[in-house]
Amino acid sequence: MTLETKVVLYDAETAAALDFAPDGILRHLPTGAYTFETGGTLPSVVLGYETWGTLNEDASNAVFIAHALTGDSHVARGASTEAGWWDGFIGPGKTVDTDRFFVVAANMIGGCSGTTGPASLDPEGKPWGSRFPFTTIKDSVRLEARLADALGIQTWHTVLGGSMGGARALEWAVEFPERVRNCVVVACTAESSADQIAFAQVQSAAIRLDPDFAGGDYYANDSVPSAGLGVARRLAHVTYRTAAELDLRFGRNAQGEELPVGSPSLERGRYQVESYLDHQASKLANRFDANSYLVLTEALMSHDVARGHGSLEDALGRVEDVNFLVAAVDSDRLYWPEQSERLAKSLPNPCTVQYITSPIGHDGFLTDIEQLSDSLSESIFS
Numbered sequence: 001m002t003l004e005t006k007v008v009l010y011d012a013e014t015a016a017a018l019d020f021a022p023d024g025i026l027r028h029l030p031t032g033a034y035t036f037e038t039g040g041t042l043p044s045v046v047l048g049y050e051t052w053g054t055l056n057e058d059a060s061n062a063v064f065i066a067h068a069l070t071g072d073s074h075v076a077r078g079a080s081t082e083a084g085w086w087d088g089f090i091g092p093g094k095t096v097d098t099d100r101f102f103v104v105a106a107n108m109i110g111g112c113s114g115t116t117g118p119a120s121l122d123p124e125g126k127p128w129g130s131r132f133p134f135t136t137i138k139d140s141v142r143l144e145a146r147l148a149d150a151l152g153i154q155t156w157h158t159v160l161g162g163s164m165g166g167a168r169a170l171e172w173a174v175e176f177p178e179r180v181r182n183c184v185v186v187a188c189t190a191e192s193s194a195d196q197i198a199f200a201q202v203q204s205a206a207i208r209l210d211p212d213f214a215g216g217d218y219y220a221n222d223s224v225p226s227a228g229l230g231v232a233r234r235l236a237h238v239t240y241r242t243a244a245e246l247d248l249r250f251g252r253n254a255q256g257e258e259l260p261v262g263s264p265s266l267e268r269g270r271y272q273v274e275s276y277l278d279h280q281a282s283k284l285a286n287r288f289d290a291n292s293y294l295v296l297t298e299a300l301m302s303h304d305v306a307r308g309h310g311s312l313e314d315a316l317g318r319v320e321d322v323n324f325l326v327a328a329v330d331s332d333r334l335y336w337p338e339q340s341e342r343l344a345k346s347l348p349n350p351c352t353v354q355y356i357t358s359p360i361g362h363d364g365f366l367t368d369i370e371q372l373s374d375s376l377s378e379s380i381f382s
């Protein structure tokens with residue numbers, strides 16, 4: 001007997017027109033006007049999001065995944081053929097099992113992957129550009145609460161994220177403690193430190209100082225600030241990896257044939273590691289809007305869950321009924337393990353930091369997330 005399998009693939013437009021939700025297809029929720037934490041307003045905000053699995057009758061199986069700085073809502077494959085950035089971790093039978101859980105991922109406000117951002121148009125049809133309001137992690141969460149309302153989710157079973165996604169997950173728990181049962185914070189802290197702000201400031205300056213930045217209103221121009229964005233990404237990428245990994249992979253090697261580096265003439269060539277960074281830079285510049293990079297970077301600089309709650313102790317006192325899993329990458333030179341230890345110790349209930357062991361540093365939260373599978377299965381998704 002031959003079984004006929006019908007594979008249906010949806011593009012975003014088709015999916016939006018359907019009254020059911022195929023897994024892993026971008027959809028848009030208009031959420032109305034929004035006043036930002038710092039006072040700016042937008043007359044309308046649309047959230048781009050994706051879902052996987054089915055919400056159960058009492059809406060108790062919903063899991064929110066928060067992406068990092070340049071990530072997006074496409075965390076897993078589903079009906080889309082495009083790989084998700086946590087594909088090995090989220091899906092049928094995987095750690096975040098979409099046969100059991102209804103998984104939701106939303107693109108953060110200010111980004112460029114489907115949620116309103118600086119490149120979105122104002123009511124007159126002009127990109128917001130430099131007029132896009134200063135955005136914070138709290139803004140992200142407050143808007144995501146509107147998405148939860150629209151999907152009929154009063155309480156998340158779990159909110160989970162790494163890096164900036166970890167900041168969003170933690171802020172969810174502090175802002176709406178009654179709406180979160182479990183919170184998983186990977187490779188992130190309770191507040192951005194001076195060191196993290198400093199690295200971010202250099203990235204922000206690289207974009208702002210690009211002559212093509214034009215004060216943020218470059219959309220109608222012939223060129224965009226991709227050089228500045230590329231420099232920002234190069235610096236950022238170095239902080240996402242370790243010195244040891246770069247040394248082991250690239251050493252002082254020259255790139256291909258073009259490189260006489262180290263030759264007796266000492267002629268300037270190109271080191272392999274330079275070529276690697278150039279590649280990371282152009283890859284990001286081809287897929288990301290510089291204004292969004294700025295808005296999101298500055299949102300992360302502003303990350304401080306204590307803001308508005310008096311002290312960190314007061315802020316974290318709010319999450320007494322939330323079950324936490326805090327994890328760090330042991331070699332992370334951007335979000336230090338010590339900071340995760342401090343966060344865990346500051347929580348109202350005992351919490352032991354779980355470690356991802358990786359030689360590569362911060363990006364270990366992307367490449368080696370499956371190391372947390374056992375801890376997550378035991379303490380969160382049992």
Ligand SMILES: CC(=O)SCCNC(=O)CCNC(=O)[C@H](O)C(C)(C)COP(=O)(O)OP(=O)(O)OC[C@H]1O[C@@H](n2cnc3c(N)ncnc32)[C@H](O)[C@@H]1OP(=O)(O)O
Pocket residue numbers: 067068069070071072085240255272273275276277279283363366367
């Ligand atoms: C949460 C999120 O951010 S999700 C969104 C997905 N994340 C991103 O896109 C962030 C950017 N990417 C990354 O940070 C990383 O690629 C990760 C963490 C996803 C994966 O890391 P790794 O598997 O270790 O890949 P690595 O960082 O070494 O990069 C490999 C790339 O460098 C290229 N590369 C390696 N050596 C060289 C070299 N000497 N010269 C030029 N390019 C090089 C490879 O060809 C490969 O290119 P490709 O990505 O276009 O296929």
Ligand SMILES: N[C@@H](CCO)C(=O)O
Pocket residue numbers: 068069070071162163164240363
């Ligand atoms: N590679 C990740 C690291 C930042 O956490 C990103 O671009 O979002």
